Amino acid sequence: MEQKIRVLVAKPGLDGHDRGALVIAQGLRDEGMEVIYTGLRQTPEQIVAAAIQEDVSVIGLSSLSGAHLELFPEVVRLLKEQGIDDVLVIGGGVIPDEDIPLLKQAGIDEIFTPGTPIKKTADFIRSHLKKGAVS
């Protein structure tokens, strides 16, 4: 039997608004994925450690406080530092359009801003997985 896609939904920084993160977590579960939510106030180090421990294929980062330019790329950098290059990293939240190219250059695979249907995010995950869902 095919194993489910494992996704870590994470809130980096101090931002406590997790309505979007919780909705995404629920939505991806309904799309048949296994979702682990880190809870609030995670450092990039904690997020990467959780991703390794949980052996996820996808990290979804959510930020609404404007700290994304500092915190999202740090997650990608730490993954690389650990020699991990097969985890899909996506982000969402209050992110101005002009920041999206900067985040992509820094190695974030895709940014989904408010208004994106959950199905679209799920389809993106399924078609861009870097490591097999079967471990």
Add this chain to the structure above:
Amino acid sequence: MSDFNEKLDAWQRKVEKAVAKFPERKRRFTTSSDLEVDRLYIPKENGEQQTYLEKLGFPGEYPFTRGIQPTMYRGRYWTMRQYAGFGSAEETNERFRYLLKQGQTGLSTAFDLPTQIGYDADHPMARGEVGKVGVSISSLVDMETLLKGIPLDKVSTSMTINAPASVLLAMYIAVGEKQGVSSDKLTGTIQNDILKEYVARGTYIYPPAPSMRLITNIFEYCADKVPNWNTISISGYHIREAGSTAVQEVAFTISNAIAYVQAAVDAGLPVDKFAPRLSFFFNAHNNFMEEIAKFRAARRIWAKIMRHRFKAEDPKSWQLRFHTQTGGSTLTAQQPDNNIVRVTIQALAAVLGGTQSLHTNSRDEALALPTEDSARIALRTQQIIAYESGVADTIDPLGGSYYIESLTDEIEKEVMRYIEKIDEMGGAVTAIEQGYMQREIQQASYRTQMAIESGEDVVVGMNKFTIENEPQPELLRVNPALGKIQAERLAKLRSERNNEEVQTKLQALKTAAEGQDNLMPYILDAVRVYATTGEICDVMRSVFGEYRPSLF
């Protein structure tokens, strides 16, 4: 004379007295056709009059369904209080002065997340967050800069601060002392509502029990020393933003309020001593009639609870006074100018619902903090409602509408069902610890998302009436170097202040925290010698511990 006529007469005498002291805005209110606008419209049929007295009453009278003042906006408009704060204390001070010059009538301060969670700007957890969603205040130096040139005896200031509310209030009192304004002359509000932080907003520090102690300490301290301060603003706003329904917003907010009142009563404070300084904070979303009914229902529910459950005798204890902010989560990043229209509808609902003060969101807030231009349009929206629409010329203009009264009754009924359920669980603190409110909100929020995705709920410009290749508006950018600048300022402060004195005051605070004393005087002492936000909160962390939520 009938009961109705007697009460009407009594109200009219009260109005005459109030008007003699504070005249209404105009001698005569008229429509554009020069038709006279009465102060109040009431039922003329005998049969309706008894129900009227029970359910609505006269404005300024129990159960306050029609508003808490006898003349409402005929005397004075609501306070136009735009929430502002970003970057450094200097930048925010400049925005404050700009808004005051534009006709804003009260200040409202947004703090950045490190400040809200009791970290100094140079704490490792503050990385990327300094000055982002509000102003960075690490010490009294920052507070002095923030309030420079603002006369604290004339301007009232609202501060959106919760877990470290005691610290920021102490800083405000200390700045007052430096301006020669004694604390009994200070007016304003601290949000100071920790329960909704556990439910919805996430900026908690300590576990519930010590958090509740800090809050009752503030109630007690302010009743004596800062009597004109609103010591708490019990907030449904964030509950709603987290995805709740209108009914849940009122139900959970009032359940939290019951917990605060009970905690203070249990701590030995007489209810009428602190209850008149309680205030509320609600959201205004797009479903116009439901929002208006929500405010009216909330007022009536609170009046009954305070009078009958807590046996408050002072009518001021029965009054639900509230600030409203328009709904941030209803705004879209797509076609941001549409947000001006949404905000107008929401602000109008708040005014028709009888709000005491109002913040209107800016069109660009789904993207970033507001630019100066956007903030001005948002303020103008309120001014147009106040000065041009005429809705403030008569009290509770929709009172008596079949639909509004029926919705008000329905909301009250549904809210009471939740409150009774939470009572049965052992009260708000238990309900929150068990994740009950969080789960209810999350389910509502997911239902909303699904309704939007299926197109059942239309969001104009987002899932219907969309356009391709929208131009992006100019956004406000916070100086990314601010974290470093603030860290340097802190290092300078720590090298210049009397550190021995700081340690003595922090130690005294620690001892007090371990015991039973009211902590406010100790916090104030520490603030006066320039102990920082982080240092003071760390002392309390060391005694109280930190809250760790369980995940759902």
